[in-house]
Amino acid sequence: MNPSTAFATVVVDELIRCGVREAVVSPGSRSAPLALAFAEADRAGRLRLHVRIDERTAGFLAIGLIRGTGLPVPVVTTSGTAVANLHPAVLEASHSGLPLIVLSADRPPALRGAGANQTTDQLKVFGSAVRLFHELGTPVREIGQVAYWRSQVARAVANATGARSADPGPVQLNCPLAEPLVPTDGEDWPESLDGRSTGPWTAVHAVAGQLSTVSPGPKTVVVAGDGASQAARLAAESGHWPLFAEPSSRARTGPAVISAYRLLLQANDLVSEIERVLVFGHPTLSRPISKLLARADVEVIVVAPTGLWPDPARRAAAVVTGLQVAAPDTTDWLERWQQADQTARPAIDKLLTDGLTGPGIAAFVGAAAGADGMLVVASSNAVRDLDLAPVVPIRTIANRGLAGIDGTISTAVGAALANAGPTYALIGDLAFLHDSNGLIIGPDEARPDLRIVVVNDNGGGIFSTLEQGDPNHASHFERVFGTPHNTDLGALCAATGTPYKLVETAEALQAALASTVAGIDVIEARVPRSTHRPLAEELVAALRGV
Structure with missing residues (x-):
């Protein structure tokens, strides 16, 4: 087995052991070992492979698969401009905290800077947008390679999922591959290519976060931005507070939802009474929300289970990993917002x-x-x-x-x-x-x-x-x-x-x-x-x- 084939076989197997169930490939010659290894895993029923001719499409297809499954998804490209075409998807994954794994095939380092075909500097091409960059050395026939490959893949997946950092996002493994780029006959590999008897090479365990307690008192609203999850809904319902949930928050359900919040923030006097905002997810949708979060008279508490948190107005008084509500609000604060929403809905629907x-x-x-x-x-x-x-x-x-x-x-x-x-x-x-x-x-x-x-x-x-x-x-x-x-x-x-x-x-x-x-x-x-x-x-x- 030649080195490039051995490398690709091990990398794909370790990715599957680390939880990968979908993969995306764009065709190319230098990436052929990885493409063939993924195709073989697809044929064996170990994962599902998707092939797209346009790397931009491939990158966002992977984004969609991640959003649909919640699992990390690798995308394979050949060298050169193919890698750069993933940049928009990498940026979206970075700012959305999505575990996109870029496997960028490359020429061996000796060919860089020498005018070799389809060869450029791919090292850290995505800059600070990735949570980890690592160039896997050009595969060689020697003992110790399998442990290196498997360990590094497990580390890359852990970084992509934020297992230790609580900061998920894209990673790039740059893969210099030497010819031959397809399976060939030859002597056996000098060590076993197999992984652990069960699971990944390195099992990485998540760090648990502490919950913070929020008490009733100030007139509070819960803002659920993109990716907020049901945690925002549960907080609003536990606190008996209005919930302003964006469509992609995954929290827009239940009795606390104020469906016309965006218009009410512009047209109703209730907005002037808000004293505290609990922010979940990444609010990006409306200027009325941005204006609310920038008010000097409003206390802003950001709930961010990941390493980064949204605070473009620089007004956050606290950032917490998670929260629990000490007791519900016993005033009519939520009921007043619900009444305003119910009154507004017919007028909105008539115009729509x-x-x-x-x-x-x-x-x-x-x-x-x-x-x-x-x-x-x-x-x-x-x-x-x-x-x-x-x-x-x-x-x-x-x-x-x-x-x-x-x-x-x-x-x-x-x-x-x-x-x-x-x-x-x-x-x-x-x-x-x-x-x-x-x-x-x-x-x-x-x-x-x-x-x-x-x-x-x-x-x-x-x-x-x-x-x-x-x-x-x-x-x-x-x-x-x-x-x-x-x-x-x-x-x-x-x-x-x-x-x-x-x-x-x-x-x-x-x-x-x-x-x-x-x-x-x-x-x-x-x-x-x-x-x-x-x-x-x-x-x-x-x-x-x-």
Whole structure:
């Protein structure tokens, strides 16, 4: 067995022992040993392999698989620009705390700086975005290599999952591989390639955190940002406090949820009475929340089980690993917020159901997915529209680490592959175009049951609601912010053989959503960009009037 084949065989086996159950490969020559080892593990039923021709797609497919399973996922690339194409996914994984394992194949170090083909400096190419970088030496035929390879893989997985640091995120193992790059006949390896009799080479145990106690007293609200988990809901219900939960918080359920929180923070006097905020997860969605967390008269306590914590306004009075509530609030604080929410809901729903609008489409998609369903939502307007919906699936997934629109289709495909049932995706037209390669799936690859709903406003609709959308800036708005593209999405879907349907009314959308989700299909709903800003203003005005 040649060194590159032995190395790949051991690395893949140790990854599986460390809990890997899905892997993603983009084709290349230098990465052939790893690709073949993963393919053999897939054939043996030890993991499931996914192959994508575009490394950007591969990276975000892995992100979706991680979000769907909660397990680490390796992605394999060849050397050169292929590695750099993973950078957006690595950044999202870094800021979202996702265990993405980059296995970047490389030429042996002797070929660097010598003009060798497809060779560049890949050392620490992702900078501080990774929790660990390690270059595994070029495999050689000598005793001791197996322990080194297995130990380093176990260490990389532990760093990716945050087992000791409580700071999960991406890692990079750079893998210089010498020819031959495919299995060859020859003498046996000088030591056993086997791992431990059970489990990983090094079993890394997590460090338990201490819980902090929070007592009633100040008028408290709980803010649940992206990835907050049920801990936010439990804290709100235990304390009898209002819960302001973003769609991807995994906490937007139960009696404490205030569904119209974003609008109420702009239109209701209750906001001035808030004295304390408990922050879970990573809040990124709305300026009213950012404004609340920046107030000097509000005590901010951040609950962060991982090593990093969100505090962009620099107002956090305390950061705790976890918390327990000493006793519930016995005042009518929660009931007043619930009453405001119940009063506001009819006014919001009336505006959302008046024709096809972004928030209205989001509400229909949320209802179709169901409270217990899985919904992947793009950044920009899509996730903000969903935030206004009366029903937000508890398993809503969004790439809010850096809130980019790239990789959304691939993320949705990955999450859907991990899901046991039909999956929905809500996405804007620019996000759809940005990752249209995500629809290119080979004939031998698993295909999920995924319905993608595209809200097409022919450009950058979110800018219409921001400062740039003010009429005073109209002279340059369309060209540099609106960016109309006039792309035929139906023709784009046809190029990849993806079933497509255009809907022009709310009734047609509901009918299309009611059909069985089988395979991947796309529903396009067109909305005028010119209505975004007036609708946002109408929603706030409507709540001021109730």
